Amino acid sequence: MPIQNVKGTHDIIGAEADVYENIENLLKHIATVFAFKQVRPPVLEHSEVFVRGVGESSDVVRKEMYTFEDKGGRSLTLRPEFTAGIIRLMVQNKILSNNELPYKAFYLGPVFRYERPQLGRYRQFNQFGVESVGHDSPVNDLEVIVLAYVILQSLGLENVTIKINTLGDEESRDNYRGALKEYFASHLEKMCPDCHSRYELNPLRILDCKVPEDQEIVKGAPKMSNFLSTASKERFAFMLKSLDELQIPYEVDEGLVRGLDYYSETVFEFHYTSKTGNNYGAIGAGGHYDKLVKELGGPDLPGVGFSFGIERLVSVLSDDGLVNIEEDEGVAFYVMPLGIKSQVEALNIANVIRMLGYATDMCFDDVKLSSMFKRAEKKHARYAIILGENEINNNEVIIKDLSTQQQTTIPMDILEDRCIDLMSQEHQCDCGCEHDGDEHEHHHDGECCCGHHHK
């Protein structure tokens, strides 16, 4: 049997890769408009970054990390999320002391989690997200939520529910953990083994347990809102009031605790149900953090961020019919060498045209002209360039318009000019406007009256 891809990974090919790229470009563009700067931390980090950053009580660190010892005996981990690595990057590069704060960064790339693969859940998947670090104003948290909301709107996703909650400050959470310990102590016997270790490490994690019997017990647990400090209560009330003012709809969900340990104060998730009623759960999530920067050796500064799973975005967009799989635009030119001897010259000609910026391919097989035309058709080529030994000897080429079937023989030295002429005719239309190419498309609001492709 041929070698298969690793369980939980997936191949992204051709038109689907274009879909990913279009979505990613839109996300990057919006983050840039919000004045976030791109950062690219490495995929590999010292395991400590995540153990200290994400926290030992999280499932991600306890069960899901791809951790190994390298040949130098270092414990390394393929990033299971971006935030901790980005804070490491900011601290190490003194970004937080050399810039006006908050420092606003966005990221995109693969992350790795050893989870049970199922629909929408991979072991290697892609995340796009932002971190805004170094400013404690709740307005800073709000800006990040607004950005996520604008992204979802721009993608055309209508059925998004923003779930929001507060985990309070450290004092609030200490009090709450105490109350949870007291409550769960008498139920622990009946609960799953994972909840036993959650009880010891961080009883807040029990609220996230997916075992149905445990969920029943969780329903009776004390609520965070009863343990909030005055400052945390006021901060959360401000957040909700401001979201109302900004007309961003939300649902307060007191059960929302998030799976990563660094969060405090406001946390949120974006849930999605497609038009056909498929519930995709969380397509993105994030929140505020207070101790992470200090934990990773930096100054005592807070931050806020979110991340979207690109695979989930692609799934919901496809389900809702919002994915534009662009028709294969094909190549502008297809070069046909007649006979093996003409192939290198054909490659040379193809390269000359490519340097003009027109997509060009060539035939690598010594086959009959008729099958070369079939291949040109499959490639959706506009023009064929035919090159036999005669043409080479005479320093000529034949250009054939594959839609009109007209062909002309031209001297090689005017080939570039002819290609430019032909392609600019493609861009001309009889609507009378003076716009060209892409500009022309914009002028016509994406649709051109002449039926030409203006790419």
Ligand code: AMP
């Ligand atoms: P998290 O870092 O756990 O908050 O996850 C952020 C987002 O990444 C989620 O809302 C999902 O969209 C996506 N995500 C998380 N885990 C997976 C996975 N195993 N496969 C695909 N997407 C995921």
